[in-house]
Amino acid sequence: MTIKSKKLVTLDEYIIQSQNRFPGATGELSQLLRDIGLAAKIISREVNKAGITNILGNDGSTNVHGESVKRLDLFADQQLISALDRSLITCMVISEENDGIVKLNSEGGKYIVYLDPLDGSSNIDVNVSIGSIFSIYMRQPRFGKELVEEDALQPGTRQVAAGYVLYGSSTIMAYTTGMGVSAFTLDPSIGEFILSNDNYQIPTHGRIYSINEGSYNSWEPGLKKYIKYCQKDDAETGRPYSARYIGSMVADLHRTLVQGGIFIYPSSKKYPEGKLRLMYECNPHSFIIEQAGGMAIDGKKRILEIEPHSIHQRTPIFVGSPENVKMVKSFMEEYAEEPA
Ligand code: AHG
Ligand code: MN
Numbered sequence: 001m002t003i004k005s006k007k008l009v010t011l012d013e014y015i016i017q018s019q020n021r022f023p024g025a026t027g028e029l030s031q032l033l034r035d036i037g038l039a040a041k042i043i044s045r046e047v048n049k050a051g052i053t054n055i056l057g058n059d060g061s062t063n064v065h066g067e068s069v070k071r072l073d074l075f076a077d078q079q080l081i082s083a084l085d086r087s088l089i090t091c092m093v094i095s096e097e098n099d100g101i102v103k104l105n106s107e108g109g110k111y112i113v114y115l116d117p118l119d120g121s122s123n124i125d126v127n128v129s130i131g132s133i134f135s136i137y138m139r140q141p142r143f144g145k146e147l148v149e150e151d152a153l154q155p156g157t158r159q160v161a162a163g164y165v166l167y168g169s170s171t172i173m174a175y176t177t178g179m180g181v182s183a184f185t186l187d188p189s190i191g192e193f194i195l196s197n198d199n200y201q202i203p204t205h206g207r208i209y210s211i212n213e214g215s216y217n218s219w220e221p222g223l224k225k226y227i228k229y230c231q232k233d234d235a236e237t238g239r240p241y242s243a244r245y246i247g248s249m250v251a252d253l254h255r256t257l258v259q260g261g262i263f264i265y266p267s268s269k270k271y272p273e274g275k276l277r278l279m280y281e282c283n284p285h286s287f288i289i290e291q292a293g294g295m296a297i298d299g300k301k302r303i304l305e306i307e308p309h310s311i312h313q314r315t316p317i318f319v320g321s322p323e324n325v326k327m328v329k330s331f332m333e334e335y336a337e338e339p340a
């Protein structure tokens, strides 16, 4: 009898195999990614039974951005931070849920981790996909100096790894260390993330645009014209494009990675700098999309090259298939001088 079985590769095996390709690697980044994987499993379990435990709803407080904090935001924040603290590799964490830097027990640890512990909070109570986002930097050597916020202010090009976990119809963890994008699907029956794609490539052109159109009236003229272009009939480019907007960046970006198209969160009257956070929303997603062959800009320049001035700063973002991003950029350049 011959046994035909598909080889299953777990997240932990994959991380170790990848590490073995680098003879000098210390294994610390591998450990850090495994720590995040463990926290993701715990958060996923809690998300799945959220309706029957007492974890839905508001915590009663507001975070540094004045947004109301959900209980699940805090649960995810605590799980991720304590997983990172346990292995003594990370010296500090910057999280959406914490005003300043969070110093961990290993002040000598060589990694700095940014977190959006729970992305898509407004979708928590309505059973729509949510996520977690992480971005990892190396601490720069500054001998004898105490850890300060400035140590964390590095451009996205310096990320050593970044990724997200999507709690959707299944739980998926995707990450990059700068050598392509790999994704793993959680098999809840065995409690393991199993490799489902080890080289995502975003389509060069996609037929989906994703933006909160409720803010249409306060967009710049070039963006308004681009969205009208997306809605116009044209068989050759597959227009009109479809509109899809989930309201959880992780879910919208995962769809963009798989199916192509464009995701936009522009500046508007309500959010003059854009709404999304550079360091723990835009940089990690931009790193992933670029690694898959896509593009991410703030309207003019590459997101990853923005020199950060503050850990919670915001930026407009236009991200997705290269042809779509180039097209919206050309619209904004053409109509830059036009009155709104
Ligand atoms: P968070 O839940 O971490 O605060 O992020 C919410 C973000 C992001 O996930 C999403 O793309 C965006 O907010 C949606 O904002 P609008 O409701 O303004 O469209
Ligand atoms: Mn978010």
Ligand code: MN
Pocket (backbone or CB within 6 Å): 073, 096, 116, 117, 118, 119, 120, 121
């Ligand atoms: Mn969040």
